[in-house]
Amino acid sequence: MTYWFAIVMGAALFTLMIPIVYRIWVGPTEFDRILGVNVIGTKTAVILVIIGTVYDRLEMFVDFALAYSLLNFVGAIVVSRYLNRTVSLKEMEARERKEKAKA
Amino acid sequence: MIGDAHQAMPVLGSMWEQADGFVALKLVGIGLGVVGLVFFLGAAVGMVRFPDFYTRMHAAGKGDTLSTMLMLAGFACVTMDDLSVGSWLLFIKIMAVVLFIYLTSPTSSHALMRAAFEDDEMPLTEEDLKKSKRKKRRGRK
Numbered sequence: 001m002t003y004w005f006a007i008v009m010g011a012a013l014f015t016l017m018i019p020i021v022y023r024i025w026v027g028p029t030e031f032d033r034i035l036g037v038n039v040i041g042t043k044t045a046v047i048l049v050i051i052g053t054v055y056d057r058l059e060m061f062v063d064f065a066l067a068y069s070l071l072n073f074v075g076a077i078v079v080s081r082y083l084n085r086t087v088s089l090k091e092m093e094a095r096e097r098k099e100k101a102k103a
Numbered sequence: 104m105i106g107d108a109h110q111a112m113p114v115l116g117s118m119w120e121q122a123d124g125f126v127a128l129k130l131v132g133i134g135l136g137v138v139g140l141v142f143f144l145g146a147a148v149g150m151v152r153f154p155d156f157y158t159r160m161h162a163a164g165k166g167d168t169l170s171t172m173l174m175l176a177g178f179a180c181v182t183m184d185d186l187s188v189g190s191w192l193l194f195i196k197i198m199a200v201v202l203f204i205y206l207t208s209p210t211s212s213h214a215l216m217r218a219a220f221e222d223d224e225m226p227l228t229e230e231d232l233k234k235s236k237r238k239k240r241r242g243r244k
Binding site for chain 1: 129132133136140143144146147148150151156159160163167168171174175178181182189192193196197199200203204207208210211212214215217218219221222224
């Protein structure tokens with residue numbers, strides 16, 4: 001029963017990931033893409049637990065899931081910081097140009 | 104009750120016989136997993152259908168966090184075969200992953216929202232909605 005539950009849950013998760021991959025593919029802004037990558041990365045932790053259940057090695061795969069969710073969090077934070085930083089530098093340059101034009 | 108199910112539905116009955124451990128706990132786990140799938144369906148539909156980045160982030164942030172937590176808790180219940188030290192350790196480890204996702208997923212959503220807002224990504228306003236409705240009407244005519 002556990003085995004079939006894990007198989008069905010994994011198949012349903014992969015099926016429901018298709019719309020999110022679509023959003024990553026067409027996403028109008030870069031933030032949509034990062035959001036989709038973040039969602040899929042969070043779900044990968046669940047899929048790792050499912051793989052561990054299927055192969056009866058859950059005590060090993062749970063650690064992988066923990067590490068993967070940690071890396072996912074760090075990746076999202078780093079990407080948002082990076083975009084934020086670059087954009088604010090551009091804004092600062094634009095403001096400086098405006099002030100120079102006024103002066 | 105289990106014997107009745109075995110007589111009435113042979114397929115389900117064979118599944119009951121294969122099940123080792125606590126059947127009630129497994130049923131609770133399966134219910135949690137199915138509820139998590141429903142929430143993830145909502146998140147996926149919202150990410151495709153919503154018109155704006157912030158509305159999509161609303162769907163993805165909430166639905167993704169809650170569905171991941173529910174599914175992991177369901178698997179923690181399903182894989183608990185006996186009350187030995189090893190299975191308690193697994194349960195606590197999976198619950199640690201749940202706690203970690205509970206703390207970090209809203210945080211990363213907030214950081215992404217902040218980055219998008221400082222990138223002059225403006226939220227959808229009422230005028231934008233009116234414009235898109237006009238466009239749709241023109242397209243239909």
